[in-house]
Structures are given as structure tokens and as C-alpha cells.
Amino acid sequence: MKKLIQRCQYRDPLGYICQENANKTGLCYWHDHSLDKSGDEVKQALVDYARSGGLTRGISLKNADLSDIDLVNHHHKVGFDFSYADFYHANLLGAHLFNINFNKASLMKADVKNANLNCANLKQSNLLGVKWQDAKIENIQIGKKLSQEVHAQKALKEKNIKQAIDYFEQAEEVYRDLRKHSEQEGIFTLSGNLIQKELTMRRMQMPQYSIKRITSKVVDLFCGYGEDPLRIVGISMLLILFCAILYTFTGLNYQGTFLAYNPGHPLSENINFFLSCLYYSVVTFTTLGYGDFTPIGISRAIAAIEAFTGSFTIALFVVVFVKKMTR
Template sequence: MDIKHRRCSYHEQEGHRCNETAEKSGLCYWHDPNIIKNHPDDKDRLEEYARNGGQLRGISLRRADLEGIDLVKHHNKQGYDMTHADFYRANLCGAHLFHLNLTDANLMKADLRDANLHLANVDNANLLGVKWNGAKIENLQVGSALMQERLADQAISVGEDDIARDYYEQAEEIYRDLRKAAEREGLFGMSGDYIRHELTMRRYQMPKLSSERLISKLIDLFCGYGEAPMRVIGFSMVLILFCAVCYFFTGLNFGGNIHIFQPNSSIEQLANLFFNCLYYSVVTFTTLGYGDFTPIGYSRAVAAFEAFTGSFTIALFVVVFVKKMTR
């Protein structure tokens, strides 16, 4: 077949194909990775190509100069599909990428300064080294995990811990850059989510049985690295309930009478005993210390632990809550 009549050989297993005329390489102009799209008219040509329904999936825009390009699918609820597209080191300063589907795309070291990425989907895209300064990333869809996180999990599954650690380091850098970008845009809720992910990636780089990793994990569970005040409340409720159960079986003193679980007690008596233990647990946790109930035996150790932990937890909640509210 004559070269000028050949069609682009780009195709995917899902059935997506390109029907553009192929160059000598067998790929069309847009899918050929050996062609650098930095000619003065490439930006206008790509916009027209997109408007005319060209196959945007998998196109190669490595090092392309596309400053200010408009890739918004106007008057349409769905943006253009640029899944698997390669934007390595592409200049996308001030680009309009609203609602663009960039799933599995390569955005490594792309320049997205002042670009509009509102509602863009970058799930499983390579975001390492992206320049985010001034980018509008409100409602940016990053996905449940970065590409590097998934690759790290795969590496761990085959015993490649060093490779996994490198991927986690890359993921930490990406989350740090996203956090800084969110802070510059005043998106502090988003920034809080990113810092939790950032510190989680840092934890995964620590030795599995190290005290540093254990402490980091406890801080995450306890308060989400200072970004989840509801976790502190949840922990408080669990601790109060747990200690109440302990008092239920170890006993409390009230007016000279010992209140403790007895197998032959009625349902009503057991319910009354449990609510008394729950009351005492709340009083001890908050360090109010009314003095009507007093611990006995092993209850003293439980009460001392609960009082110490409660005072610390309340102080931590105040710090975390104020931090969230003053942003």
C-alpha cells in the first residue's frame, strides 16, 4: 500500500484506533513520539484536531510548546479523552484543560503554571516533577492512589523493597508539590489531605519494624497527622467505652458498696452497673473527678491510664481543631 494512503498504526486493546494518515514511521503526526510539536502553528492545529474528533488518546506531545492552548470541550459535559497521552516536559503554561481526561497520561516535568485543571482527571498519571505554580487545581481528580503508589505495591508483592522505597519517595514528592500548590490557591482542605498522603508515603519508606514507623502509624491513626480531628473524637469514644467495660469487670466503690459484675445479677442491675461505669469513665477521661465513685483493685490502674490519656487527648483535639478552623 502506498505510504500516503496508510493509516496510523496506533491502536489499543480496548479498541481505540487512530484513522489519521501515517507518516513514514507508521504513526500519524500526533502519535509519533519522534516528532517534537513545537512549530508555531502546532497549537492551533491541535485545537482543530480535537474539535474535529481526532483520536487524542495516546498522542505524543513530548517537549511540545503548547502555551495557552485551549483543550476544553465547550458546550459538552464531558471533556476530551487524552488517556495515555505523553506530555513529558511539555509547555502547558496558561493552558485551558478544564474537565480533561488525563487518566494514565505522562505529565512528568510538564509545565502547568497558571493552567486551568479544574475537574481534570489525572488518575494514575505520572505527576512527578510537574510545575504547579498558579495552576487552578480545585476539584482536581487525583484518584485513590498515585501511579507510583500502585507500582510500589506491585514491587513489594514480588519482594523488590528497594524499588518500592524509590516509588514511595517519588509519591511523597508529588504529594508535597500538590500540597504546596493547594496552599497557594487557598485550598486548605485539599492541602490537608495531601499532607496526610505525603507523610504516609514517608512512613512507607521507613524500616517495617522500626519505632519511627510505629510512632508515625499511631499518629496517623490517632489524629491523621493533625488533619483529622474526628479521629481524635473517635479514639476518645472508643477509649471511654473500653475503660467502662474494664470497670464493669474490675469494680468500683460507691458509698462503701462495691459495684462489680455478678453472673447472677438481673438484666436491669447489669444495665445500671454498666451505665454507672460509663459515667465514671467519662468523668475520669475528662479529669473532672467528682469523687462519688472511686476505683478499687485493678480499676485503679485503668483509671490512672484513662486520666492520663484523656488529658492528653483533649489537649490534642483542641490543637488539631484550632489548626483546622484557623486556616
């Protein structure tokens, strides 16, 4: 009677099933987290397994010595898929990992010094404690959120504030380490995005209604922590428009005549006056002050606030723009 061969029972969250033979635990060698894979033979065995079409999703390679391993899927547009895989404390020193898929994998405390991670997919990967020194990370994809951010938001929904803060702290550390490395590599576009995320994670650790958190949020909205000059332009345009609407109702003085919105006047006349207010708002915001229109009454306070805000905003835009362009 033939002995029944048991297949690996691993099934990942997307339904991928391993077809390898199982051991006593019901899992194959690669998906069994209880097996030690720190031996020298693992490196070549992994290469052979990946190139033979084995399911690399969700495999466990804790503490594995994979230094200088070549996991590039040569002559294929799509790299090897190591989604959900566990590379905790793995040695990936000098590894060739171009275009590899580490989606939702764990690279916690992995050593990727001198590794080639160009074009790698690191979306929602656990990158806490990764050693990045001299790693190539051009065109990597880290997605909108780290795995720690996802866990933190889940903890917030469950009202577990302490755990959420811990996850936000971890996310800040990941962004900071990756940002420092991207700056060393001269990838300033990436580092600019990362510093925004880093400071956002720091803000999320502050008490919800504290002055520091509110101030941090305002700075983020206003200029993206100094990394987004277009936000300043957008805020400026909104402020100019808002002040123009206020001037329309509070009125302006034009050559000794008080002008203001009047529902009894023809629509075209009110529209023309609004356009004049828009013009006045622009010259006030930019502190040009031609003098043809002058504020009167409440409009004086509005004009003073707009002029002060405008001079500050223009200076801020110049600083942020030059910072971005000179990188």
C-alpha cells in the same frame, strides 16, 4: 489499482482505536512517539485535531510547545480526553485546560505555570516534576493513589523493596509540590488531604518495623497527622467504651460498697452496672471526677491511664479542630 490506506495501529488499554492514517511506523502522527512535535505548528494542529473528534487518548506530545493553548471543550459538559497521553516536558504555560481529562497521562516535568486546570481529572497521572506556579487547580481530581503509588505497591508484591522505596519517594515529592501550591492558592481542604498522603509516603520509605514507622502509623490512625479531628473523637469513644468494659469486671466502689459484674445477678442489674461504669469512664476520661464512684484495686491503674490519655486527647482535639476551622 487503488493504494491500500493503512490505519493507525494504536489501541489503548480500554480498547479505543485510532482511525487516522498511519505512517511507516504503523502509527499516525499524533500517536507516534518517535516524531518530533516541538514545532510551532503543533499547537493549532492539536486544537483542530481535538475539535474534529480525533482520538486524543494516548497521543505523544513530548517537549511540545503548547503555551496558551485552548483545550477547553466549549459547550460540552465533558472535557477533551487525553487519558494515557504523554506530555513529558511539554510547555503548557498559560494553557486553558478546564475540565480536561488527564487520567493516567504523563505530565512529568511539564510546565503548567499560570494554566487553568480547574476541574481537571489527574487520577493516576504522572505529576513528577510538574511546575505548578500560579496554576489554577480548584476542584482537581487526583484520585486515591498516584501512578507512583500503584507502581510501588506492585514492586512490594514482587519483593522489590528498593524500587518500591524509589516510587514512594517520587510520590512524596509529587504530594509535597502539589500541597505547597494548594496552600499558596488558598485551597486548604486540598492541602490538608495532601499532607496526609505526603507523610504516608514518607512513612512507607521507613524500615517496616522501625520505631519511627510505627510511631508515624499511630499518629496517622489517631489524628490523620493532625488533619482529621473526627478520628480523635472516634478513638476517644472507643477508649471510653473499652475502659467501661474493664471497670465492669474489675469493679468500682460506690458509697463504701464494692460493685462488679456477677453472672449470678439478674441481667438487668449487670446492665445497669455497666451503664454506671460507662458513666464513670466518661467522667474519668474528661477528668471531671465527681467522686460518686471511685476506683478500687486494678481499677485504679485503669482510671489513671484513662485520665492521662483523656486529658492529652482533649487537648489534641482542640488543637486539631482549631487548626482546621481557622484555615
